Amino acid sequence: MAPDEIKALVRTIPDFPAPGIQFRDITTLIGNGPGFAATVEWLTTRAQDAGAQAIAGMEARGFIFGAAVAARLGVGFIPVRKPGKLPCKTIGVDYALEYGSDRLEMDPGAVTQGQSVVIVDDLLATGGTACAATTLLRQAGAVVETAVFVIDLPELGGNAALCADSITVAALMAFAGE
Numbered sequence: 542m543a544p545d546e547i548k549a550l551v552r553t554i555p556d557f558p559a560p561g562i563q564f565r566d567i568t569t570l571i572g573n574g575p576g577f578a579a580t581v582e583w584l585t586t587r588a589q590d591a592g593a594q595a596i597a598g599m600e601a602r603g604f605i606f607g608a609a610v611a612a613r614l615g616v617g618f619i620p621v622r623k624p625g626k627l628p629c630k631t632i633g634v635d636y637a638l639e640y641g642s643d644r645l646e647m648d649p650g651a652v653t654q655g656q657s658v659v660i661v662d663d664l665l666a667t668g669g670t671a672c673a674a675t676t677l678l679r680q681a682g683a684v685v686e687t688a689v690f691v692i693d694l695p696e697l698g699g700n701a702a703l704c705a706d707s708i709t710v711a712a713l714m715a716f717a718g719e
């Protein structure tokens with residue numbers, strides 16, 4: 542399936558979760574079997590080319606794609622979670638979102654020292670989530686150089702924010718001025 546056909550499967554909902562936000566909803570994409578499979582293939586190729594020894598995904602939508610990519614590659618999946626969900630001792634960081642703020646936590650023992658970890662998420666907006674995940678993964682000892690996304694919203698500056706953290710970004714599609 543061509544990238545434009547995959548993009549057509551993403552639904553846009555205006556004014557969710559707050560006025561002025563154009564919400565790019567992947568529910569309709571993952572509900573389409575060939576579209577979901579093609580998306581996972583695309584992400585998997587980028588993660589493999591980046592030398593992924595493990596995949597990290599951010600709760601919740603990052604779990605949908607990240608776990609599928611990790612299973613395709615036969616590498617481990619590291620869940621980077623919203624606060625209070627992990628039963629073990631965690632490391633955590635607070636971060637800002639396009640529509641609010643939140644906190645991410647992970648098990649510092651989920652990574653081995655020097656392990657090459659690729660971040661997978663559904664969407665890049667300000668980059669706050671992916672930068673927070675990068676901070677945690679590096680604190681735990683991972684080498685993080687690449688993040689792959691289904692959707693980039695270039696007007697929100699996420700690519701530049703990740704670049705400043707020495708992360709290379711790949712995205713299957715972008716929404717800008719539409």
Ligand SMILES: O=P(O)(O)OC[C@H]1O[C@H](OP(=O)(O)OP(=O)(O)O)[C@H](O)[C@@H]1O
Nearest residue numbers: 600601602639664665666667668669670
């Ligand atoms: O680049 P940013 O500005 O950080 O925004 C992108 C993040 O926002 C969304 O997650 P959200 O926190 O809404 O949580 P969800 O996956 O639980 O819906 C999305 O899945 C990304 O993780």
Ligand SMILES: Nc1ncnc2[nH]cnc12
Nearest residue numbers: 563564565566639664666
């Ligand atoms: N505009 C948007 N659509 C969907 N998810 C988002 N996460 C942050 N901004 C978003």
